[in-house]
Structure formats: structure tokens, C-alpha cells
Amino acid sequence: MPSLKWIRPEGRPKIFSIYKKITSIGRAGGNDVTIDDRAVVDHHVQIVFDGKAFNLNEVDLEADIQVNQKKKRRVRLEHGDRIDLGRSATAGVELHFSLFDEGAVDREEDDRDDDDEDPRRTRAEIVGLRRLHELSVRLMHATTMEAQLEALMDAVIDATSAGKGFLVLLEGAAPKRAEDEGNTTASGEGPALPLGPGAVEPRIAVARNLAGRSIESAVSQLSDSILRRVIETRQPLIVSDALSDTIFGRSASVMNLQLASVMCAPLLARGELLGVIYLGNDDVRGLFSEATLDVLTVFAAQASLLLQNAMLLDQLRTDRDQLEEQLHEKTFGDLIGTNPSLVEVFTKVRKVATTDISVLITGETGTGKELIAREVHRRSQRKDGPFVVVNCGAIPENLMESELFGHVRGAFTGAIATRSGKFQQASGGTLFLDEIGEMPVGLQVKLLRALQERVVNKVGDAKAERVDIRVIAATNRTLEEEIKKGAFREDLYYRLNVVNLHLPPLRERGDDTVLLAKFLLSKYADELNPKVKGFTPNALIAIRKYEWPGNVRQLENRIKKAIVLCDKTLVGPEDLDLFPETLASIMTLATAREEFQRRYILEVLERNNGNRTKTARDLGVDPRTIFRYLERESDAPAPGSGEGSDQ
Numbered sequence: 001m002p003s004l005k006w007i008r009p010e011g012r013p014k015i016f017s018i019y020k021k022i023t024s025i026g027r028a029g030g031n032d033v034t035i036d037d038r039a040v041v042d043h044h045v046q047i048v049f050d051g052k053a054f055n056l057n058e059v060d061l062e063a064d065i066q067v068n069q070k071k072k073r074r075v076r077l078e079h080g081d082r083i084d085l086g087r088s089a090t091a092g093v094e095l096h097f098s099l100f101d102e103g104a105v106d107r108e109e110d111d112r113d114d115d116d117e118d119p120r121r122t123r124a125e126i127v128g129l130r131r132l133h134e135l136s137v138r139l140m141h142a143t144t145m146e147a148q149l150e151a152l153m154d155a156v157i158d159a160t161s162a163g164k165g166f167l168v169l170l171e172g173a174a175p176k177r178a179e180d181e182g183n184t185t186a187s188g189e190g191p192a193l194p195l196g197p198g199a200v201e202p203r204i205a206v207a208r209n210l211a212g213r214s215i216e217s218a219v220s221q222l223s224d225s226i227l228r229r230v231i232e233t234r235q236p237l238i239v240s241d242a243l244s245d246t247i248f249g250r251s252a253s254v255m256n257l258q259l260a261s262v263m264c265a266p267l268l269a270r271g272e273l274l275g276v277i278y279l280g281n282d283d284v285r286g287l288f289s290e291a292t293l294d295v296l297t298v299f300a301a302q303a304s305l306l307l308q309n310a311m312l313l314d315q316l317r318t319d320r321d322q323l324e325e326q327l328h329e330k331t332f333g334d335l336i337g338t339n340p341s342l343v344e345v346f347t348k349v350r351k352v353a354t355t356d357i358s359v360l361i362t363g364e365t366g367t368g369k370e371l372i373a374r375e376v377h378r379r380s381q382r383k384d385g386p387f388v389v390v391n392c393g394a395i396p397e398n399l400m401e402s403e404l405f406g407h408v409r410g411a412f413t414g415a416i417a418t419r420s421g422k423f424q425q426a427s428g429g430t431l432f433l434d435e436i437g438e439m440p441v442g443l444q445v446k447l448l449r450a451l452q453e454r455v456v457n458k459v460g461d462a463k464a465e466r467v468d469i470r471v472i473a474a475t476n477r478t479l480e481e482e483i484k485k486g487a488f489r490e491d492l493y494y495r496l497n498v499v500n501l502h503l504p505p506l507r508e509r510g511d512d513t514v515l516l517a518k519f520l521l522s523k524y525a526d527e528l529n530p531k532v533k534g535f536t537p538n539a540l541i542a543i544r545k546y547e548w549p550g551n552v553r554q555l556e557n558r559i560k561k562a563i564v565l566c567d568k569t570l571v572g573p574e575d576l577d578l579f580p581e582t583l584a585s586i587m588t589l590a591t592a593r594e595e596f597q598r599r600y601i602l603e604v605l606e607r608n609n610g611n612r613t614k615t616a617r618d619l620g621v622d623p624r625t626i627f628r629y630l631e632r633e634s635d636a637p638a639p640g641s642g643e644g645s646d647q
Contacts, residue, residue: 002017002018002054002097002098002099002100003015003016003017003018003097003098003100004016004018004025004033004047004083004095004096004097004098005095005096005098006035006093006094006095007094007095007096016032016033018047018049018054020032020049021048021049022046022047022048022049023046023047023048024043024046024059025040025044025045025046025047025085026040026041026042026043026044026045026059026060027040027041027042027044028042028043031043035085035093037086037091037093038086038091039064039085039086039091039092039093040063040085040086040093041060041062041063041086042060043059043060044059044060044063044065044085044086045057045058045059045063045065045083045085046059047077053076053077054076054077054097055074055075055076055077056072056074056075056076056077056083057073057074058073058074063085063086064084064085064086064092065083065084065085066083066084067081067082067083067084068081068082069082069084077097078097079097079098079099079100080096080097080098081096081097082094082095082096082097083095083096083097099211100210145306145310145313146206148306149167149205149206149303149306150206150208152167152206152299152302152303152306153165153166153167153206153208153277154208154212155299156277156279156296156299157208157209157210157279159292159295159299160263160279160288160292160295160296161281161287161292162210162261162263162279162280162281162287162288163209163210163280163281163282163283164207164208164209164210164215164221164279164280164281165206165207165208165277165278165279165280166204166206166207166208166215166218166221166222166277166278166279167204167205167206167207167275167277167278167303168202168203168204168205168222168227168275168276168277168278169202169203169204169205169267169274169275169307170202170203170231170273170274170275202227202231202275202276204218204219204222205275207221221257221280222253222278223242223248223251223253223254223257223259223262224253225248225251225252225253225254226239226242226248226251226253226254226262226264226278227264227276227278229247229248230264230265230266230276230278231266231273231276234266234268234273235266236263236264236265236266236293236296236297236300237262237263237264237265238262238263238288238289238290238293239259239261239262239263240261240285240286240287240288241260241261241285241286242254242259242260242261242262243255243258243259243260257282258282259280259282260280260281260282260283260284260285260287261280261281261284261285261286261287261288262278262279262280262288263279263280263288263292263293263296264276264277264278264279265277265293265296265297265299265300266300267300267303267304267307268304269304269305269307269308274304274307274308275303275307277296277299277300277303279296332346332349332375333371333374333375333378333379334371334374334375335368335371335372335375336512336515336516336519337509337512337515337516338511338512338515339504339508339509339510339511339512341502341504341508341509342503342504342509342512345372345501345502345503348499348501349372349375349376349379349501350379352376352499353375353376353377353378353379353380354379354380354381355380356380356470357498357499358451358470358471358472358473358495358496358497358498358499359373359376359472359473359498359499359500359501360436360472360473360474360475360479360496360497360498360499360500360501361373361472361473361474361475361500361501361502361503362474362475362476362479362500362501362502362503363474363476363502363503363504363505364476364503364505364551365476365550365551365553366506366550366551366552366553366554367503367504367505367506367551367552368503368551368552369434369474369476369503370389370432370434370474372501372503373387373430373432373434373472373474374387374432376430376472377429377430377432377470377472380430380470382428382429382430382470385426385427385428385429385430386425386426386427386428386429386430387426387429387430387432388422388425388426388429388430388431388432389432389434390403390404390422390431390432390433390434391434391435392433392434392435392436392437392438392439393434393435393438394435397440397443400439400440400443401443401446401459402415402419402421402459403421403422404421404422404423404443404447404450404456405421405423405424405446405450405456405457405458405459406418406419406420406421406423406424406456406458406459407419407421407458407459407460407461408458408459408460408461410460411458411459411460411461412459412460415459415460418458420458421456421458423450423456423467423469424456424465424467426467426469427467427468427469428468428469429469429470430469430470430471430472431469431470431471431472432472432473432474433471433472433473433474434473434474435474435475435476436473436474436475436496437475437476437477437479437482437487437488441486441487441488441489444488444489444492445489447492448489448491448492448495450467451471451492451495451496452495454466454467454468454469455467471496473496479493479497480493505548505551506548506551506552506555507547507548511544513543513544513548513555514540514543514544516552516555517535517540517543517555517559518534518535520555520556520559520560521534521535521559521563521571524559524560524563525563528560528563528564529563529564529566531566531569532562532563532566532568532569532570532571533569533570534569534570534571535570535571535572536570536571536572536573538572538573539570539571539572539573539575539576539578541573542573542576542578543555543576543578546578558576558577559571559576562575562576597629598629601615601619601625601626601629602629604618604619605626612626612627612630
């Protein structure tokens with residue numbers, strides 16, 4: 001915390017902590033910093049913190065202000081700046097600005113001299129109480145657990161004069177988040193610490209320095225031996241001179257890091273160890289005392305309370321999401337539609353969901369393949385198990401094997417810990433392989449073995465692990481064509497495609513498009529723009545006519561955009577970017593009938609292997625009708641070879 005040091009002509013300097021956004025300085029008693037000197041006017045200057053820097057501003061136009069021997073009326077303060085107030089040949093007040101706490105107490109406390117108490121302990125306790133009060137104020141304004149933990153660590157570092165601080169959580173001691181194998185940040189997604197085989201896997205949730213900034217590569221700055229001792233004993237610990245310490249001095253991490261002062265305290269809640277607060281200063285030996293350890297213990301209790309509340313909130317959110325999922329199940333789970341092609345898919349889902357049979361879901365991008373996969377899982381006997389999604393098109397080829405099957409520590413560069421793959425994570429539940437057509441051919445062999453034998457091997461490990469999973473795959477590609485090109489293995493195709501669920505594109509679902517549009521508008525209108533109540537008739541016609549190449553995903557995004565930008569009560573076609581030139585032209589009834597007849601005749605002709613006589617007999621028409629349609633099909637020759645095929 002910044003401070004001002006008043007260099008007095010007599011007696012020791014007086015120090016004032018700068019802890020408010022606006023700190024007033026003057027002779028009057030109502031100022032935050034009162035300087036009883038005739039050279040200072042009643043309201044002389046103020047120090048304003050704008051969120052990034054501290055600025056000195058004049059208050060009284062007649063007041064004399066100098067910063068570093070130069071007259072100033074407004075200046076950004078830097079560490080070590082000298083401020084002279086009322087400076088003249090005979091009188092003036094000399095102040096020194098510091099970005100760090102000089103260890104002072106309040107004005108009245110500064111003059112107190114109690115021989116019966118240890119001044120260092122008294123000072124530490126008072127500073128700790130003040131920081132705890134300031135922390136309580138900050139916590140009331142912090143809206144996320146991450147912000148609260150960062151505020152707590154900043155307060156701990158400030159109160160103990162540490163150079164850096166780390167909040168280390170044990171696995172499962174905080175709400176789950178996506179794992180990050182890279183550098184740690186203050187977001188709670190830091191990497192695991194290698195404490196050795198069989199050790200509990202801690203993770204760095206917050207890493208902060210004295211300046212209140214996050215520390216990159218935080219794992220490399222911690223001593224695993226000191227951290228392990230606190231985890232094992234569950235007792236606080238002070239290491240005054242790490243390099244000379246009889247217990248830790250020979251530790252490789254201590255010697256490599258050239259550590260000086262280290263202090264740690266466990267985070268305990270109801271007898272359970274949640275994590276550790278780890279503080280260090282690499283420049284000063286013997287910095288921490290029993291008094292500062294007492295202060296740290298108080299903050300550790302506060303951190304434990306925050307983590308407990310976060311875990312409870314996370315559980316409540318999980319319960320709420322599960323309840324909302326049940327309440328929002330409409331029509332068929334999360335899918336809406338009455339088109340016969342889609343209803344047929346729903347019927348198949350009901351039948352295959354209760355089995356462990358492999359399912360391949362096909363359809364264009366944005367048709368809802370993952371929603372169907374989730375519905376199969378939700379209706380299966382594995383519904384209480386995990387549903388793990390793997391996007392085969394989003395994972396780099398060199399990482400895909402590790403992502404699917406896991407790896408052991410040291411298997412490759414960057415493998416700092418043993419990690420399970422998606423197959424192990426999905427054991428007891430369902431593994432959804434999205435965009436399976438993007439999987440490299442070399443990995444398809446290993447995938448086929450895993451599907452056939454239900455065993456996998458981590459990268460770098462010869463030991464096979466048995467997994468109990470159901471596999472659902474999806475693709476927007478035509479895998480039969482990929483097989484012909486050699487881009488997909490035929491044996492894997494037949495292993496995955498036991499039952500095929502083909503989702504029709506939105507342009508073929510008829511009135512479902514309008515039904516979906518109305519549902520999506522009611523879903524998002526209250527959140528994004530309550531003024532919007534519905535669609536104009538022309539908007540509904542345009543929605544029905546447009547072919548929606550991006551399918552449901554495109555429709556959803558267009559409606560969100562229209563709701564946000566619309567200034568009217570009803571959304572029009574222009575709000576959806578559906579202009580006449582983007583819509584398919586409407587055919588006359590005669591043209592539509594002719595087009596349908598042409599397609600249907602060609603379909604029956606193909607089923608009859610090009611036999612036009614049999615086709616005419618099946619359709620109940622004169623064979624010359626078939627010839628007439630074939631003559632019109634200039635761009636698509638008839639699948640027969642002429643009269644010789646009519647046998």
C-alpha cells in the first residue's frame with residue numbers, strides 16, 4: 001500500500017498510509033492527512049488514485065506545491081518522489097511518496113511507546129487488522145470468486161511485506177474449470193504441481209506479486225518440498241533463510257530458486273485440507289516472524305470461508321442447471337420439430353437409446369447433431385454417467401492421440417503430469433466423437449481397436465486400461481465417398497454406423513422453420529430486448545422461403561442479432577437480413593408439379609436399375625412418358641443403357 005513520509009525538523013519521521021481513492025492533505029483537522037505546520041494551508045493538495053496511477057492535484061490556488069524541486073499543480077506521482085508544501089526560504093513541509101507500506105501505524109499509534117509489548121508484533125497486528133478491514137470492503141464489491149481470491153492475496157502480500165504470494169488449491173477444492181497445461185494466471189486454471197508419485201495434485205489458483213499483478217510461470221517459483229511439508233503436516237510454516245535451513249537447504253527447488261524467506265499456512269475447513277497460502281520474498285532473509293504468521297493465519301481462515309462458499313455456490317448452480325434442463329425439455333428433449341423426417345429420427349432415438357449399440361449421426365453443419373447425441377445419452381441407462389464430447393476437427397493431429405487416450409508423465413515434451421484421455425473420462429457413460437470424418441487415417445486404426453476391444457493405452461504406457469463406454473459419432477461428410485478416396489477406413493465406418501440417424505437440413509423441414517423461429521424469439525427476447533414481441537407476416541414468409549445454409553445455428557444467430565438491433569415491436573425481414581435477392585424464387589404450381597414428377601420418375605428409374613418399361617408399369621403411365629422426361633433431363637443422363645435394359 002502506498003504511503004507518505006513526513007520528514008519533520010524534530011523527532012522521527014511520521015508516516016501516513018494512502019488507502020483511499022482520494023486522500024486530502026492539509027492543515028485542517030478534517031483532512032485524511034493532517035499536517036500541523038504554518039507553511040501548509042487548510043486544504044492544500046489531494047492524492048487521487050484513478051485505478052492505474054496516483055496523481056497529485058492542487059486544492060487551494062494560493063498553495064505552494066513543488067515536486068522534485070519543480071513547481072507543479074498536477075502531476076503523476078512516482079515511487080520516491082519528493083513533495084514540498086509551502087516551500088520558502090524559511091519554512092515548508094517535506095514529504096516523500098512511496099508505492100510501498102513503510103510499516104507505519106496511524107498518527108496516534110505512531111507516537112505510542114509501550115515498553116510492555118513487542119513493537120513489531122503490535123505493528124503487524126494493527127496493519128493486519130487494517131488490511132482485513134480493507135479486504136472486507138473489497139470483497140463486498142467483488143462479483144466472482146476469482147476477484148475475491150485475488151483481492152485476498154493482494155491484502156495478504158500487503159500486510160506481510162511479502163514479494164509474492166500464491167493460493168494453491170488441492171484438486172476438487174474449488175469449482176471445476178477447464179484445465180490449462182500452460183502458464184498459470186490468476187483465473188484458477190493453473191497447471192498441476194509435480195509433488196511426486198502418489199501425492200495429492202495441487203493447482204495454482206492465484207499468483208500475485210507486490211505490484212498487484214498476476215505472475216506468469218508460477219509453478220517454477222514454488223518450492224515443492226516446502227509445499228509438500230505443509231500439505232503433509234497441515235501446520236503453518238516459516239522458513240527464515242531457506243538456503244541455510246537444515247531441513248530445506250538441500251532441496252533442489254530451494255537451491256535452484258535461491259529462496260530467502262518463505263511462509264505458508266494451510267487452508268482448512270471442517271477438517272478437510274483445501275489448499276495452502278504460500279508467501280515468499282527472495283531478497284530479504286528473516287522477513288517473516290511469528291506475528292506475521294498470526295496475520296497470515298487470519299487471512300487463511302478468510303480464504304477457507306471463501307472457498308467453502310464457492311463450492312456451495314457451484315453445487316447450487318449445478319442443481320439449478322439440472323432443474324432447468326428438465327423444465328426446458330420440449331417436444332423431444334432440446335429439439336423442436338414436427339417434420340416427418342425429424343419425427344422418424346426421434347422414433348429411432350427412442351429405440352436405440354436403451355441399448356449400447358453404436359450410432360452414427362449424419363447431417364449438415366448446424367442441424368443439431370450434438371443435441372441428438374445428448375438425447376440418446378439422456379434416455380439411456382448411462383444417463384447418470386458422463387457425456388464426453390470430442391471435436392475431432394478442432395484438435396491438432398499431433399495431440400489427438402493424447403487427447404483421446406491420455407498420456408503418462410514424461411511421455412513427450414510438456415507432459416508434466418499423467419493425464420487421462422477422453423476414453424477414460426467417458427467410462428461408465430457416453431463418448432461423442434463429433435466430426436469423425438476429420439480424424440487422421442493413422443489414428444483411425446487405434447480408434448478401431450479401442451472400439452472393438454474396449455481397451456486403451458495411454459501415450460507412453462504399455463499397460464492397457466479397460467473402459468466401459470458407448471460411442472456415438474457424427475459427421476457432416478459423406479463417409480462413403482471418403483472411403484472411396486482412401487480418407488476413411490471402411491472397417492471403422494461399419495463399426496460406427498450400426499444405426500444411422502440422418503438429420504434433415506432446415507430447408508427441408510417445412511413449417512418447422514417458423515416454429516423454431518418463434519421459439520427462439522420468445523427464448524431470447526426477454527433477455528436481449530423485452531420490447532420485441534414477435535415477427536411481422538412478411539418476416540415469417542421470408543423465414544419460410546430462405547434456405548438457411550447454416551441451418552438452426554444460423555437461424556438462431558440471425559434472430560439474436562435482430563432482437564438486439566430492432567427498434568420496433570415486431571421483427572421484420574430487413575432485421576433478419578432477408579432481402580428479396582436472398583430468397584429462393586417461388587415456382588408456380590404447374591412448375592412445382594412438373595419438378596416433383598421429374599424427380600420422382602428419376603428416383604423410381606434408379607430403383608429399377610434403369611429399366612424404363614418396368615418403371616412405366618410401376619407408375620401406371622405410358623412408356624413414352626418416361627422417354628419424354630428423360631429427354632428433358634439434359635444435365636442428368638438416364639441411368640439405363642437404352643432398350644436393351646428393358647429385359
